Amino acid sequence: MKKEELRYLQRLAELYPTIGKASTEIINLQSILNLPKGTEHFMSDIHGEYEAFAHVLRNGSGAVRKKIDDVFGHTLSNSDKRALATLIYYPKEKMRLVKKIEEDMENWYKITLYRLIEVCKTTASKYTRSKVRKALPADYAYVIEELITEKAEVLDKEAYYDSIVNTIIEIGRAENFIIALAELIQRLVVDHLHILGDIFDRGPGPHFIMDRLMEYHSLDIQWGNHDAVWMGAAVGQQSCIATVLRNSLRYGNQDILEDGYGINLLPLATFAMEVYKDDPCSVFEMKGTSNYNAAEKDLGQKMHKAIAIIQFKLEGQLIRRHKEFHMENRCLLHRIDPEKCTITLPDGKEYPLLDTNFPTIDWKKPYELSAGEKDVMERLESAFRNCEKLQKHMSLLLDKGGLYKTFNGNLLFHGCIPLNEDGSLKEVQIYGKTYKGKELYDVLEAYVRRAFFAVDNEEQRKGRDILWFIWASPNSPLFGKDKMTTFERYFIADKATHKEVKGAYYRLLENEEVIDSLLREFGLDPAKGHIINGHVPVHQGEGESPVKCGGKVIVIDGGFCKAYHKVTGIAGYTLVYNSYGLILCAHESFTSAEDAVSKESDIVSNRVAVHYTTKRRLVGDTDTGIALKEKIGELMQLLDAYRRGIIKEKK
Template identity: 45%
Template sequence: MRPIPHPGRPGKLLRLLAEKYPTKEAVMSRLIYLQGQLVLPKGVEHFMSDLHGEYAAFYHILNNCSGVIREKVDYVFGARMSKEEKAEFCTLIYYPKEKIEQMTAARRATPAWYRENIARCLALARLMSWKYPASRLPGLIPARLRPVLVELLATRPEADAAQLAYQQRLLASIVQADAGAEFLEDFASLVKRLAVAEFHFVGDFFDRGGRPDAILDRVMALPEVDIEWGNHDVLWMGAALGSPACIATVVRNSLRYDNVDVLERGYGISLRPLVTFAQHLYPDEAPIRAAERAATILLFKVEGALIERNPDLGMANRRLLHCIDFRNVCAVLPSGRYELRKAYFPTIDEDAVDPYVLTLEEREILDGLVTSFTESPSLRRHVDFLYRKGSLYLVRNGNLLFHGCVPLTEDGAFCEITYDGKKYAGRAWLDFCDQMARAAYLYHEQEALDFMYFLWCGRLSPLSGREVRTFERTFLADKTTWEEPADPYYRLLDDEETCERVLKEFGLSPKKGHIINGHVPVKVKKGESPVKAGGRAIIIDGGFCKAYHEKTGISGFTLISNSRGLRLLAHQKIADVRTALADNGDIESVSETVELATIHTTVGDTDKGRAMQEEITDLYNLLLAYQNGVLKPQA
């Protein structure tokens, strides 16, 4: 690269750079390092969406890196290992501690077994490390045995007899020191870190499955991760910040999906006062179902108040509690009169002018829940992480990532939305929604907290994009009222011109960029393709949640982006820890190439590479300033 001349007087940036690189040698060293990195292959990126609390499936996919480790084992060892040996070795990588315990119990963990498997781990890690600069490797290795692992990776037994003897002595010494188990565990950790450079989670950790808290604990330990919020995520975020409507919905959903453990054990939020209250109201119901009914009425009351004070949210047609005709056991909606499925409403005064007023008992329960949610340390830790690593959307390496939709009109134009007298459309609307979500976190003001509920279920919310018919599905017998109109975006996603318009709106190439989003499960078993508009859009919600498996026909997607292009894995069957240990079971996946690169993509082709190029330019200017005497380097 040709150095860019710098004016006579050094600017603030050069002076700051000079503090970091005070000598010409320091500048040249950094320049050489950055220039070299630009030609390395780009790191592997994994994209996942809609995990919905399915911890067992996520844990196995995380450990086998969506099948990448099995592919690398096949490549490295080929015919040198049998199919059974490779399966057992893969299980050792996925679950080293548990596998070692199993082998020890079976008296198979002999010194020879340890030496052989540490050598295999070494060969695998060496191959997988070639995409990384040598200076980064120590940081990827667990600290406790880092010096020896670095030394092992540096050995070259193929070079000469001395290096071979050196490596063999190191391996023998590990076993003699009774450190084989620790080295296998740390090697397994290194292999998994080398397999995936970046994780992108495109929304919805929460609800349906029972362990979103455990998933987030795992995600927080990953080295490189970003999150694009889903509507279920912002619902829990709003609840943690104290939004009564979000809290009532989270409680109702948890009761409805029968996963209250995540509240009580995961986050220390007790539902006992609600359950006790509900059992008095609905003595003929099971405690959980009674609590669900009580929480539902509580939700509709606080939701109605929220909608009334926020007309700009465009949710007035969802304020329906006052439409109930108690005496005639029906609901009178604009579309007609409908029979109620249930006619008992003990917490609503039938003669009251305002059915949205909370009873004294409801207010006490809600206040207690608000305190429990806002004061839960573990929930707060997870929500802090979601804000720190998350956003409404992300533009990265030619891809546009978001969970739901960009609101469109029926003809594919960006929908113009008015809020507080200002008009927004396209990217500007998503930016505004992101700002409101962050305002809720920073200031806890009522308007922003109410906006979090809108992001969860609003028709114009980019995280929802459909009219949620909770009232109709709960109370009305006529299922034709249950249909939930969706934003035209979901229909127009198959149209290449629409996708190109969206990509261009976010500053991406309309012919080379990709939209990657989730939210709507892809019905693979009915022939629906996750790849839309000639590859311009990819839907990666494949139904991790068990409740969706029958609907989708698969167990989830992982989209993989590497130096050779894009590949989509449809997971047919996911082994859990018990299955993996019992018979070395693994993920059964079908791979589909979405896009094949004509040339290998390098770090220099990525956003990170472009940032390096900018730093290189600044460093050349600093070097020029040192050489021309504009700045004086330290001795």
């Protein structure tokens, strides 16, 4: 036995000091391998739509209703199944409504408890008792375990369970117990959650989504470009801060910053009112501002314009500082002719400007911030850096997140893999060196982490600037378009200038040879693996399918954000991967939790099998199974070492 191997086994022996303990662990692990694999739930491009996100999380994209159907079949009516599903999603709210109309609550409690217990039994059956035990709510752990565990030694099982249920009702704990069971079912129906990026921007509740994810039992996050720009803002990258503010003002979501994160926007408001007091800022109209009065809209538009001009200046400085980003064509302020009120774009075409009032621009040095703009940005940078809640949310993105993940044979990422038109991996220059494919993803993620953790100031600055690169560069795997036409959308009427052309990756999604090579690039088997990503909304209303390349690619951005519903024709896709295969779920628009409770409506509109397995997948077939098999092998070696007298038992 090699010295290193012996040293490792001696460390392992500290955890399993006897033959008996090592043997027991081998048996336990072997039993886990033969359980059905846990259900994975994939969500993408949530964009701050907290209520819809929370509902889909509660119903597991239809997984809860599927469990109810499995348990009760035709023994319950569809209306009873809907009522039970709604109760599991919203136990507190549903019971408040039931108490207003139900005459015999004691009977309702008893029927409901029995139904929930049966669903709980089925939901828990695919896990070990140890895993279920860890998921149980502390106050009712023992009682729930008694109710969902088959007890062979009890002769009159009906009387045994009746006595427990009756006691729960008699002592007035039925409602609390129902809530505990409903939340346990929600917890067990999904084993692991994948978020494929873009939690932030557009919708009003990204901070609520992040709070919810901080409490979630098992998840990973693949960063989206909108997450990256918030990460940049959190570390004080001023171009990212300006972008976050502009996006928030554009969608009328300044409440996220002020109320959600406690970031003071008064310096920007004061500056905007002073500099743009006589400017209607009409091209900076905000979306989704129905709740604002005329004065609030006027202020919002002025703030919107002020931060947009600051953003264009800061981006120009950044691009000129980093020639290797190859984004000089996005420096546009110096292309404005203030006398003619026109702009000449890099293609040589001249266009009239929709807004010609630029009081803060020095045309000799168009990218230099005015004294007032510098003061605003310094105050905002301090506010973002020192926001405790924002930093906690960023810590979650760093702890649970990354640019990509390989998991159970699937490759998960938000956007794309930069490709040349022939399908070969595109080389991208990052700070003087070129990278492609997996290596590009790895180096970009390393720089992101340096932005937060590097001690060296220059490395930290490079990391901060790379977060903006990830947000906006044509060579970014999280953006993947030829340019971000923010300036053109505000200032030029001709919509041809607003067009953002997708990269080669999106034109090659049906090319099996290319997709197979990408899966191999990330160490996956093309015969079994899938690429799962979001970022670009699928236009189902126009007949576009989210399933590409014969099922090898699944694009699950169907437009969670309300701003995209008219474009996509639905309200988002999610994906479920259980022991039977991959199921794609298309969702209807979500109105409110109140409607879901009172009307017992669900938002899963269509479930389509993407891939079914002929044999039910077990834990042993997963990445977790591979790790468990390795551990079993190591424990077998430890047993051999005990039996050969190489390592002594510690009894």
